[in-house]
Amino acid sequence: MSIQSVNPVNGKVLKSFKPINPETVSRKIEQTHQAWLGWKNTSFAERAALMRNMAAVLHKRKDELAHLMALEMGKPLKQGISEIEKCALVCDYYAKNAEAFLADEPVKTDAGKSYIQFQPLGVVLAVMPWNFPFWQVFRFLAPALMAGNCGVLKHASNVPQCALAIEQIIQEARFPKHVFQILLIGGEGVNQVIEHPLVKAVTLTGSTQAGMAVAQHAASLLKKTVLELGGSDPYIILEDADLEQAATICAESRLINSGQSCIAAKRFIVVKAVEKQFTALFKEKLSANTVGDPLDTVNTVGPLARMDLRDDLHEQVQKSIKAGAKCMLGGEIPKLKSKHAFYPPTLLVNVKPGMPAYNEELFGPVASVITAKNEKDAIAIANDTSFGLGAAVFTSDKQRGEEIAHQLNAGSCFVNSLVKSDPRLPFGGINQSGYGRELGIYGIKEFVNIKTIYIK
8 A cells, every 4th residue: 555645635646656564664674773972972073063064954854844744745835934943942942952961970979980971872763753843753763863773763654755854964964874764654653663682662743542562562672762752732821910911812722733733732621701702803813814825825724634634623623612611712613616625713602521522632723721610729620631742721820820830731831822832841741641751851761771880
């Protein structure tokens, strides 16, 4: 079965690729291991120079790469350009900081000399999703390469052209051959890669179900995993919040990448005293967005990445409405002449436990408003989830917001701001949202051997 690149705007096949066979997969892994034997001995200065080259290539090609994302998975052009700029930023960040992050750490013991050393593991498998087809890869790739590891990438099957573009970028930046290779395979081929003795660890960004499957198989072989999975991020809006500002930020967070982000706001928990006022403002902000062809910069919301994803989302919306939720905006598939994956910004209110809009991750431009009696109730509702990726709280009292942030069960908690990843800060979740961290000093230490050296 071929790997197809399909335009979600019109359903047209852009390009088809033949998956590589198991023998080629093994050969590529062996090539990457051979590259690692040399790469692990390069200096931080050598790695940093190449990483800066890669940042320069990304800047140079950002318009072209954003155009590719718009065609292949429907990302609006401006957001695509921002994504590539962020990839360049993470390359520069680790080029500047990796050496300090991985410097030997002396520890005073009864030995004559003892210290902790951070050594690369080898070849790491990255299994990555389609929603941020460059950023998700580069936020792993930059720290992994700077730590002295090499990698192989199994990208989402609907973004093969983005995957191949990443390989071209690495080559253009003049990295040694085979330090990071693309495996054009379907999901059924992942276990073979995990089982290869030269693959030492796995990182996956994707659904909770995919994470469980990969983690289970890797664990049976005692291979480390880092998992960044789904989320149903709660945003708490308190009675003393700047409601205009909160509504603006909440709409932006819910609609970024057409709502297809693990850390997009999904559940909006509003205290009863300001529920009507906030909901009216929120509806206004959501309505101000224009849905259409992502290549037209007038449009702020593109299609979902695939028609099946759009259909699954619509089913969740319909089930929630049937269970008693009220649709204040959107909720209908646009009737267009061509096949498409568009879905409008949608606002559901009166959302209760047991509804998909309350309990599940809605991966698209659908906002769920949940009423809370007070602050204590809002915190309880926010924590009433199997996920734990991000959370936010809006209040005019920053100290109050910080205290609430301490009580929210999530990997990241933001006050008066939308949840976002930053190269300087660790990123990841708890519970069904995964484990391990990417980015910052903790991200680069996920795939190293933390070795004790003791000299009597």
